[in-house]
Amino acid sequence: MPSRSVSSDYESPVSNARREPFARSVLKRAALGVVLLLIIVSGGAWLMHNGIEAEAEPALDEVAISRPADRTR
DSSP states (O other), X not given: OOOOOOOTTOOOHHHHHHHHHHHHHXXXXXXXXXXXXXXXXXXHHHHHHHHXXXXXXXXXXXXXXXXXXXXXX
């Protein structure tokens, strides 16, 4: 009577069918993470760029290092 031992080379169809959707979901999560990272970094850079003014008005006792920013724009 042959033994029912399972060889290490044998892969059942059930385990192979489970592995493919798992790999696909990991790939989707990784892609979503990269997209979210790009959105967060570019949004932060845009906010920092728009939030920085060239130069604020100096106080009365402060020496201005450069000309004040043009506020006509």
